[in-house]
Amino acid sequence: MKCPVTITVNGSAHARDVEPRLLLAHFLRETLGLTGTNLGCDTSQCGSCTVLLDGAAVKSCTVLAVQADGCQVTTVEGLAKDGKLHPLQDAFWEKHGLQCGFCTPGMLMNAVDLLKRNPKPTEAEIRHGIDGNLCRCTGYQNIVASIAHAATQMAGGK
Amino acid sequence: MLRLPPFRFLVPKTSREAASMLADHGPDAMVVAGGTDLYPNMKRRQFEPKVLVSLRGIADTRGITANGGLRLGAMATLSAVAAHADVIARWPAVAKAAGLVSSPPLRNAGTIGGNLCVDTRCTYYNQTEFWRASIGYCMKKDGHICLVAPGSDKCWALSSSDTAPVMIALGAEVTLVGPKGERRIPVPQLFGRDGIAYLAKRPEEILTDIHVPDRAGWSMTYRKLRRRGSIDFPILGVAAAIQRDAGGIVTDARIVLGAVHTHPVEATDAQEFLKGKRLDAETIEMAAGIAYKPARPLDNADLSYAWRKRMARIEVGRALRELAGLPTGDLPPVVA
Numbered sequence: 001m002k003c004p005v006t007i008t009v010n011g012s013a014h015a016r017d018v019e020p021r022l023l024l025a026h027f028l029r030e031t032l033g034l035t036g037t038n039l040g041c042d043t044s045q046c047g048s049c050t051v052l053l054d055g056a057a058v059k060s061c062t063v064l065a066v067q068a069d070g071c072q073v074t075t076v077e078g079l080a081k082d083g084k085l086h087p088l089q090d091a092f093w094e095k096h097g098l099q100c101g102f103c104t105p106g107m108l109m110n111a112v113d114l115l116k117r118n119p120k121p122t123e124a125e126i127r128h129g130i131d132g133n134l135c136r137c138t139g140y141q142n143i144v145a146s147i148a149h150a151a152t153q154m155a156g157g158k
Numbered sequence: 159m160l161r162l163p164p165f166r167f168l169v170p171k172t173s174r175e176a177a178s179m180l181a182d183h184g185p186d187a188m189v190v191a192g193g194t195d196l197y198p199n200m201k202r203r204q205f206e207p208k209v210l211v212s213l214r215g216i217a218d219t220r221g222i223t224a225n226g227g228l229r230l231g232a233m234a235t236l237s238a239v240a241a242h243a244d245v246i247a248r249w250p251a252v253a254k255a256a257g258l259v260s261s262p263p264l265r266n267a268g269t270i271g272g273n274l275c276v277d278t279r280c281t282y283y284n285q286t287e288f289w290r291a292s293i294g295y296c297m298k299k300d301g302h303i304c305l306v307a308p309g310s311d312k313c314w315a316l317s318s319s320d321t322a323p324v325m326i327a328l329g330a331e332v333t334l335v336g337p338k339g340e341r342r343i344p345v346p347q348l349f350g351r352d353g354i355a356y357l358a359k360r361p362e363e364i365l366t367d368i369h370v371p372d373r374a375g376w377s378m379t380y381r382k383l384r385r386r387g388s389i390d391f392p393i394l395g396v397a398a399a400i401q402r403d404a405g406g407i408v409t410d411a412r413i414v415l416g417a418v419h420t421h422p423v424e425a426t427d428a429q430e431f432l433k434g435k436r437l438d439a440e441t442i443e444m445a446a447g448i449a450y451k452p453a454r455p456l457d458n459a460d461l462s463y464a465w466r467k468r469m470a471r472i473e474v475g476r477a478l479r480e481l482a483g484l485p486t487g488d489l490p491p492v493v494a
Contacts, residue, residue, distance in 0.1 A: 001166060020167035020210070023197075042160040043198040044264060045389060056237070056266040062197045063267065066167050067214060110263060117241075123493045131388035132261025 005069040010078030018065045025049045025060035028075055036076040036105050047133030050106035051075050057113035076105035088112060088150040097146030099137035107133050111147045120151060160201035165208055169215040173335040173364045176211050181337045181362040183209045189364060191233055191272035194264045203287040204299050228370040232271025239270050249370055251378035251397060255320040258382045261389045271365045274322055278315035278353045278420055279391060280458040282306060298354050306458040314456050315353030316417050323397035323414035323422045324380050333367040334359050349421040356420055376401045377481040381473050385460050392417040393459045393466055398477040408432045415470060418453035425449035437482040446475035
């Protein structure tokens with residue numbers, strides 16, 4: 001039995017009939033073709049599927065599409081505006097915050113939420129803030145540096 | 159890839175309606191709050207409900223109000239509880255325990271009610287269907303024996319809630335709503351005495367609110383042991399709450415251990431021992447030596463069970479030292 005849902009993704013409303021067991025991650029990737037959101041572990045440990053659901057970072061492999069009915073979802077595709085990268089994307093570029101890049105969309109979306117809640121995090125707060133996002137390349141030093149750099153840039157500093 | 163099994167998804171508008179749906183569908187139905195634990199477990203076929211009753215459509219279940227006491231709507235996210243200014247100021251152990259559950263994105267989706275009712279865990283149970291099939295299944299799902307204690311007639315899966323020990327230490331109660339009415343019970347009565355029937359509430363009852371009494375004048379903390387400080391479930395939790403008079407004499411003490419049994423364990427002998435005493439280093443050492451005795455870790459969680467038992471003593475000591483303002487012996491953080 002399919003259920004009708006309307007989910008607004010990166011500002012565009014999408015109405016679809018979905019099976020209740022369809023995960024938000026699969027809705028984004030397979031139904032909408034937004035493959036920027038990656039799926040890693042399937043069990044909500046790795047964080048590569050992190051998106052914003054009504055502004056809060058969640059792991060989209062443990063959210064059903066039917067649970068996101070009526071909600072606003074932001075994926076990595078929604079970060080850049082008018083061809084201009086989000087300051088976090090710029091910072092990951094600038095500070096080499098990625099190696100293979102698989103964890104990067106989830107890291108970025110989680111970092112957006114982190115800096116919204118805490119615009120001036122300490123290094124320890126950044127590290128705890130990305131507790132739920134694993135980088136298999138273990139490139140954490142530069143990921144932390146990137147988020148710190150973005151925080152400085154977003155505060156208008158140099 | 160791990161796929162969810164098919165199910166029907168119901169979104170009731172009231173708690174009473176949710177309870178009726180659960181009653182109508184019986185064992186085929188399960189309730190879902192945040193889903194952060196349930197869905198991975200369903201992917202591993204630890205649960206195969208035909209019907210899921212979601213609590214997210216019910217109004218007024220996310221509220222946090224702190225007047226005299228604290229009322230937590232069961233659907234309040236763990237992030238909201240951990241970041242709430244009144245909770246941090248007046249019930250710091252609640253904020254600390256909520257903030258130590260899993261990782262930030264899961265705390266944004268996971269709820270305080272869900273954590274209180276979270277499924278028990280065991281090395282032989284929290285595995286994929288393929289893994290469990292290959293070892294012959296255990297009695298908690300699809301099998302007949304306990305693989306950690308094969309002679310046992312009961313399941314020894316561990317209570318793995320971080321918030322339950324704290325709620326018990328603070329004397330909290332919960333509201334349960336059934337199809338015909340509601341009742342309010344102390345948190346210890348929520349838990350059964352078996353790893354399978356780990357909740358003592360009726361299956362159709364919905365936990366809607368948690369009520370924590372005013373604990374002005376008490377000192378409280380929660381400590382959590384696990385391999386990875388970033389995301390793991392507890393392999394030991396220690397909640398401690400102490401009330402002292404103006405002269406520093408302990409007038410009431412609550413110590414509750416998590417992840418050492420199928421339910422949270424109150425260290426009643428240590429609580430009695432502390433009453434009437436001053437919280438000095440020697441008293442703490444003796445209290446810790448009494449408090450860890452009821453811990454019964456078995457070889458069904460991460461790290462060695464003998465070490466987990468020893469750490470129960472050490473962590474109770476550290477919790478009490480923290481409350482007494484003495485050095486805990488914790489290593490300083492690697493980065494500030």
